[in-house]
Amino acid sequence: MKKTLPLLTNFQLKCIAALLMVLDHLRAFFPVLPLWFRYLGRLSAPIFFFLTVEGFFHTKNRGRYAARLLAGGVVMAAGSGIITHFFPSDIGLYNNIFFSLGLGVALMSAWQQLQETGDEQLFKPVIFLILIAMLFTEANIYGIMMVLVFYRFRERKDLLTLFYVVGTLLPSLVSPLSFRQPLSISYNLSIQQFFVIDYQWMMVFALPFFFLYNGELGSRRPAAKWFFYIFYPAHLWILYLTRYWIFA
Template sequence: MNIEAKTGKRGLTTFDLKVLGIVFMFIDHIYEMFSIMGAPEWLDWFGRPVATLFFFISVEGFTHTRNKEQYLKRLWLGFLIMNIGNYLVQYFFSVGNLGLVNNIFSDLFVAVLSMYGIELITEGYKTKKYGTLFKGILCILSPLLLSAIILLAMTNGSMSILMIGYVLPSTILSENSIMVYLATLLYLFRKNRVLQCIAIAVVGALYAGVNVTALFTTNTQWMMVLAIIPIALYNGQKGKGMKQFFYIFYPAHIWILYIIASLIYTHFY
């Protein structure tokens, strides 16, 4: 069942999904930066569907982009710039013990790299080009292998090796860790919106099952299932262009919120 083909131009465009994700993300980050000063916990609920929504958008972006390598390069540069900016902001400002570890570019890079790997494996298998097939396997495995190296370094206390995680995205250091591969499932099911929504629902149910008694307190990630609503309404249209806006807005709003929170906390708490 291809809902995209049936919905025509009615519903939400990619632009609409991005705006929705950005608004919810902004509210969530207000909670993150100001929770130490009493920001209500329910603000955090807005952020739970955001990663899932951006995973879906990344599938659409990867599927329709003309230059997939350039797409990956942009995400890697965003990841690198975000890490440098996080370090510099925390060097001059602080909000209690709140560490600035936000970097959705890491998640998106790992997710899109897995999509690229699947595409290369498919191409290599069809054309009998085993070099292409091997490259695809490497694309999928490299973030996991890097995660193993980082985990081993942490276990052995080799902290200098951890620096590689600030230059190359890994699964273990991604904001959503292993959940980034939900994006891979969404890519595999890209031609069937119903299966995409089922995949999201199943992952959300797994999160809910971790601690059923704390579904509205400490265990709120299950709320990611709410991303199903806008995704189901997606009409397959691009809408207005905002190609570079997210790359600028994402780091800028996090750094600005952190700096404002630091100034308020330092002077009034």
């Protein structure tokens, strides 16, 4: 009997992630909406990072892939800067996952070159600089974790699961630690801490979507390829301007 393939293509997963992202950003711009919109939004970035790593292995030109994402980041940063200049608001417009994803592709490229050439003098400093740069992007340490886990354990779903769960839960478990004095350590664990203050750990619930991916691209139309590059900045700019016009 034939094994049933997982259900979702790359494009379908991307659409799911985009929907979750919109819910997340709706709550970010309009706090009157339910907080659980933000909970659902925690699943979005991991799916996009997962698909970016998959794209790294399927693209014909990795350099162009990274450049396209980074160029998207530059265009979005410029657009956001122009919008916030002419329409200043009490809420910023800082989102820009393009830089996190683009540097993630650059990181994987450098890592692969290191493995293939063994040139540690060249590629270890490059990898180090990329890691430092990623810390200053939107995804920061979580972006680094996801790229490394999805890249290194792509063929080992058991290890991918283990390290992804640890990587998503550990920061939230450590964050309640407080060092008030050199020898005084407190641990303020509470329901509020995990469900109001720091709910990044909910990224762990994106895990099932990785197993639903069937490895297929899905739609091959040019519109599908450029969908995220246009939709991502556009929906943020629309939400920002809508909030501006409502509360101006």
